[in-house]
Amino acid sequence: MDRRALLRVALGVPVAGVSFTLLGGLPDAALAQELAEARAPKSKPRPPRLVMLDPGHGGKDPGAIGARGTHEKDVTLDIAKELARLLDRGRGTKAALTRETDVFLSLPQRVQAARDARADLFISIHADSAPNANARGLSAYTLSENASDEFAAALAKTENLADGADMSHVNNAVAAILGDLAAQHVHRASLLAKHSLVAGVEKDLRLLENPKRSANFAVLKSPETPSVLVETGFLSNREDEKLLRDPAARRRIAAVLARELAAVVNAAPFA
Incomplete structure (x- = not known):
């Protein structure tokens, strides 16, 4: 037999x-x-990890505008849509976007979108103006009530005023949650995502000096969702604007980010 x-x-x-x-x-x-x-017994397959992508700015809010007229809102939407396509095509991940067209969303709406979708990770994508015109390269930011440096603090201040309302201070209920955030899963996962993302992309993309920073970004203030803000470059820098205007360069940025984000959400503490 x-x-x-x-x-x-x-x-x-x-x-x-x-x-x-x-x-x-x-x-x-x-x-x-x-x-x-x-x-x-056969175990059930693990559901795909959901990454909520947030293309910064939109609609009446163009975001940064480069010397050649490049609008941040267009750059971020293009990168986010390609990134979503690649994550959806990958194994074990899927993506959603806070906006898929040129529409305006308030900062609270963006945060709520990730919470409503029960996203495993929230990535806010930007290409802002830097406090220093010489600054260029990709960088990543997590939430901190005290900024890691003046550069990050200035970026957060600009971003928190993006929808016309001062969002630099959260309400008392959320502030109480954030006060205990350092010892909780969400903050640890956010830090892991930031560090892993930067470590993964540095061999393929130019990085800002000291690319891992933190500040009081309103868009990162979801108590349930690990959140990272990614500056893909700075439109205030002529070389970065030239790069971000190039569709092929934007696709390459999206491909590198997709590869690293898939690795991040399939590792502990997301796995």
Whole structure:
């Protein structure tokens, strides 16, 4: 009797022309392993990890405008849509966008979109004006009530005024949650995502000096969703604007980010 037939008999599955009960002795180790695996209940496949992509600005809010007239809102939407396409095509991930067209969303609406979707990770995509016109390259930011440096603080101040309302201070209820955030899963996961993302992209994309920063960004203030703001470059820098105006360069940025984000959400503590 071949191994497949023996395994069927051992599992109690009839085999034509055979009357056999596995009583005369134990199967060999390899067959025992096969038998254990066959009898083991099959675990349900893990649902794909959802990454909520937030293209910064939009509609009446163009965001930064480069010297050549490049609008941040167009750059971020194009990168986010390509990034979503690649994440949806990948294994174990799917993507959603806070906006898919040139529409205006308030900062609270963006935060709420991630919360409503129960996203595993929220990525806000930007290409702002930097406090220093020489600054260029990709960088990533997590939430902190105290900014890591003046550069990050200036970016957060600009972003928090993006929808015309001063969002630099959250309400007391959310502030209380944030006060205990450092010891909780969300903050740890946000930091992991930031560090892993920067470490992964540095071999393929130019990075800002000191690319891992933090500040009091209103758009990162979801108590349930790990959140990172990614500056893909700065339109205040002529070289970065030239790069971000190029559709091929934007696709390359999206491809690198997609690769690294898929790795991030399929690792602990997301897995």
